[in-house]
Amino acid sequence: MYNFEYKKAGSVDEAAGIVGADDEAKLLAGGMTYIPTLKQRLAAPTTVVDLNGVGGMDGISADGNGVTVGAMARHAAVAASAEVAAAIPALADLASHIGDPQVRNRGTIGGSIANNDPAADYPAALVGLGATVQTNKRTIAADDFFTGLFETALGQDEIVTAVSFPRAGKAAYMKFPNPASRYAIVGVFVAQAADGVRVAVTGAGPCVFRVAEMEAALAANWSADSVAGLGISADGLNEDIHASAEYRAHLVTVMAKRAVAKAG
Amino acid sequence: MTVSVSLTVNGEAVSADVEPRTLLVQMLREELGLTGTHVGCDTSQCGACVVHVDGESVKACTLLAVQAEGADVKTIEGVADGDTLHPMQQAFHENHGLQCGFCTPGMIMSALDLVKNNPDPSEREIREWLEGNLCRCTGYHNIVKSIDAGARAMRG
Ligand SMILES: Cc1cc2nc3c(=O)[nH]c(=O)nc-3n(C[C@H](O)[C@H](O)[C@H](O)COP(=O)(O)OP(=O)(O)OC[C@H]3O[C@@H](n4cnc5c(N)ncnc54)[C@H](O)[C@@H]3O)c2cc1C
Numbered sequence: 001m002y003n004f005e006y007k008k009a010g011s012v013d014e015a016a017g018i019v020g021a022d023d024e025a026k027l028l029a030g031g032m033t034y035i036p037t038l039k040q041r042l043a044a045p046t047t048v049v050d051l052n053g054v055g056g057m058d059g060i061s062a063d064g065n066g067v068t069v070g071a072m073a074r075h076a077a078v079a080a081s082a083e084v085a086a087a088i089p090a091l092a093d094l095a096s097h098i099g100d101p102q103v104r105n106r107g108t109i110g111g112s113i114a115n116n117d118p119a120a121d122y123p124a125a126l127v128g129l130g131a132t133v134q135t136n137k138r139t140i141a142a143d144d145f146f147t148g149l150f151e152t153a154l155g156q157d158e159i160v161t162a163v164s165f166p167r168a169g170k171a172a173y174m175k176f177p178n179p180a181s182r183y184a185i186v187g188v189f190v191a192q193a194a195d196g197v198r199v200a201v202t203g204a205g206p207c208v209f210r211v212a213e214m215e216a217a218l219a220a221n222w223s224a225d226s227v228a229g230l231g232i233s234a235d236g237l238n239e240d241i242h243a244s245a246e247y248r249a250h251l252v253t254v255m256a257k258r259a260v261a262k263a264g
Numbered sequence: 265m266t267v268s269v270s271l272t273v274n275g276e277a278v279s280a281d282v283e284p285r286t287l288l289v290q291m292l293r294e295e296l297g298l299t300g301t302h303v304g305c306d307t308s309q310c311g312a313c314v315v316h317v318d319g320e321s322v323k324a325c326t327l328l329a330v331q332a333e334g335a336d337v338k339t340i341e342g343v344a345d346g347d348t349l350h351p352m353q354q355a356f357h358e359n360h361g362l363q364c365g366f367c368t369p370g371m372i373m374s375a376l377d378l379v380k381n382n383p384d385p386s387e388r389e390i391r392e393w394l395e396g397n398l399c400r401c402t403g404y405h406n407i408v409k410s411i412d413a414g415a416r417a418m419r420g
């Protein structure tokens with residue numbers, strides 16, 4: 001690991017000030033992605049700005065509209081939250097299957113979505129439910145937040161502070177996990193979301209995406225059979241030692257069917 | 265450039281001057297001589313390095329030592345009561361829950377966190393909990409048996 005300066009931020013503004021003044025300064029949340037990156041010398045920041053000392057950033061609350069999860073809320077806290085389980089059980093279920101218990105004890109929703117790994121689980125929930133990302137500067141609709149492979153709409157001095165998920169009707173997430181890491185080879189989130197049926201796919205492409213044809217079919221008839229005959233093209237899908245693009249395309253239909261069946 | 269880090273390890277107040285890039289596991293092993301916590305990978309996947317920080321199991325290879333400032337850390341060395349093995353350690357001994365033993369400290373620290381939250385875990389729950397602990401020797405079967413027996417012994 002290259003050496004760097006370490007600063008524990010006391011507030012979001014302080015953290016934003018440091019990363020705003022120095023392009024090579026980087027935020028640290030749960031560290032479950034960033035510390036392995038540092039260990040492998042894939043990054044050489046001047047300063048690591050730790051968000052773990054910022055108070056009030058890890059709250060989870062629910063009201064009639066939905067659930068708001070603070071950016072520093074750990075995956076384990078979302079998985080165990082009675083509020084999340086009551087309001088949007090599919091979200092608690094998704095969080096409970098991220099990585100392993102030790103990753104869930106440290107990893108945060110803010111870090112996960114800011115990183116936008118193509119195989120991460122949370123992007124599917126944000127796009128599948130039509131969530132809104134709150135930052136220190138603005139609110140961003142999930143549909144506009146994830147912009148490409150490891151790319152988001154965030155600016156250099158922009159910090160995710162919370163994510164708001166609207167309540168949904170039936171909803172569920174199914175993933176075909178990588179057997180070693182549990183990252184999604186393909187994961188599909190289906191929901192009768194606040195603004196209509198949504199089908200969001202992670203793992204398959206460079207970035208989370210929606211499948212309009214499946215959404216229309218499920219809006220007409222919410223059943224696993226509605227999506228059984230619908231597939232997506234393998235063009236542009238991810239291909240690696242774990243799965244070919246064709247196999248991933250096949251899994252999208254299988255996981256969509258299973259998610260609809262799981263949602264009931 | 266070093267920073268001074270003070271924390272409690274196995275009930276004792278300790279401090280060390282470390283570089284910001286020092287991992288908690290390096291501080292434990294290299295500064296404090298607590299070599300029971302192992303390093304088995306550099307991808308945060310194997311769990312050989314699991315310790316408890318403020319009561320929760322975490323991977324000590326994926327936390328900076330400076331982040332543990334003020335924390336209460338427990339390692340495998342702090343588990344036994346003097347020469348008397350902890351019931352979970354005894355269960356690994358009795359059920360042949362290890363072969364080379366490299367993964368064992370992490371397995372035990374992880375198992376203790378499971379039992380804290382779930383005193384009577386099913387076999388399936390034990391297997392799911394061990395997602396982040398890899399063993400290259402045993403095939404897991406006797407580890408699962410050990411944790412089941414250890415949990416039973418801890419329930420008394
Ligand atoms: C073994 C293993 C298995 C895993 N399995 C899965 C899995 O199955 N599914 C899955 O989805 N993920 C998985 N992960 C990733 C895990 O969920 C991480 O926690 C997550 O990707 C990053 O969150 P973090 O809080 O650890 O962020 P960090 O690693 O601290 O940061 C990640 C990036 O986000 C930036 N960042 C952090 N917080 C903010 C913020 N509030 N605002 C703006 N930028 C910010 C950082 O600067 C950094 O670039 C796994 C990780 C490991 C090590």
Ligand code: FES
Pocket residue numbers: 302303304305306307308309310311312313314323324325326
């Ligand atoms: S050494 Fe492998 S997870 Fe920490």
Ligand code: FES
Pocket residue numbers: 361362363364365366367368398399400401402
């Ligand atoms: S006993 Fe050898 S790695 Fe588990």
